[in-house]
Amino acid sequence: MTSHQSTQTMKPATAAKKLGVYLEATPAEFREGVVSRAELDALQADPPEWLRKLRRDGPHPRPVVAAKLGVSISGLARGGVTEPLTTEQIEALKRERPEWLERERATQAEVRKETARIKKLHAERDRDA
Template sequence: MSPDKKPQTMKPLTAADKLGIYLPATPEEFRNSPLTRAQLDELRANPPQWLQDLHRDGPFPRDVTARKLGISNSGLGRAGVEDAMTSAQIAALVADPPEWLIAERKNYVAVQAEAERVKIKDAERRAATNRPRKNW
């Protein structure tokens, strides 16, 4: 690699996604400038206070919120949850789950169980077709 090559950069949205943080909650300097891979690695290795606070308290992006609630991203949409949630909001929902959260958790467990059943069935089917055949 020649020394005058420019390092590859990523948009702030991509960097926020890789860090698992909600972009609108980041400092303006993070939102307005592209990051290099080296800068991203540095943020992961030595997170500044604002990044530590976001990882601990949120607000969290939709996928992180869904994972913390034990439901799918689609479940959040069906429930009408459009805003990012903080740790306190998630804890309040978990402590006293509304009906929609209970139903979405049951649905999520059923979908996961079905996915596992299909995975096992496919593995069995592949194993059956890979058996050695007799040459008559």
């Protein structure tokens, strides 16, 4: 008996998420097909021009926008940002520093600080146990 290995594929939405790009901004042939693991690896290793341009200029999906602004995805929503943003729009927000952005950045900094404190506490407890 011979073993037949099937090719692993994923939906375009999953591939776009793994690539860190906004699905609706990708080329039609990407959105309308399926992406194999090998194709995804190839796109990551040697991105075509459309992928490089999307990563550079956007529009970016919410997780990327949140990371570039230093806030959570929930913080984006609280700030009224519900649509994908371009790199230019993100840079404009950084320059303008609206009140909601400053507030959400401070909240995110507190969350990181608390996470580090808890991690340290657990490490000390595990060491002493």
